[in-house]
Each structure stands twice: as C-alpha cells, then as structure tokens.
Amino acid sequence: MYFTSFEQFINMNGHGFYVWLSYACFALLVVTNIWVAQQRHRRLRKQIKSRLGRSAKV
Template sequence: MNWEQFFSMGGYGFYVWTSYGLMFVVLGINVFLAARRKSEVLKSIARRLKQEGKLS
C-alpha cells in the first residue's frame, strides 16, 4: 500500500479526512473555551475574596 491509496481510502478519503479535521477543530475549540472559562472563574473567585477582605 502506498500513501496515495492510504489517503484516498478507496474513494472515501475526502469524507474521512474532512471528518477528522472537523473533529480536531471542535476538540480544539472545546479545550480553548474550557481553559478560558477556568481563567474567568478563578479571576472571579479572587475578586470576591479580595472584596470580602480574605485575600491580601
């Protein structure tokens, strides 16, 4: 088997590789949004603790 056959996957390569690409894009967005939300929550908690005088 050569690389061309591997990537064409019997004529279904476009659909297969498009699916993999979309999956990685969605997973990447999910990781990015989760990290951003975590940062926002931690900042919010720090702000509340500072307002309550429990954080110096």
C-alpha cells in the same frame, strides 16, 4: 496495515475528502470543547481572585 503507501492513505480510494472532513470535524469538536472549558476556568479564577484582592485591601 491496510494501506500500502502514504498517498493511498490520504486518497482512500477516492473517499479521502469525505473521510478526512469527518475526522477534521471530530478534532475540531474535541479541541474547541476543551478550550472553551479551560478558558472559562481561567477567567473565573482570575475574576474571583481580583475581587478577593480588592476586598482584602478595603
């Protein structure tokens, strides 16, 4: 392991802010992209299902 203490790992010799900001943006991109795709999938399924249910009653 490169770092000897947890504090050193967070601080990154003064570059902590830049490093963690970059990794936070990466995490945000991954999570948002997954969430948007799955949310749309759920919404589409619900929409199509309810339309099918209506047409079955008629």
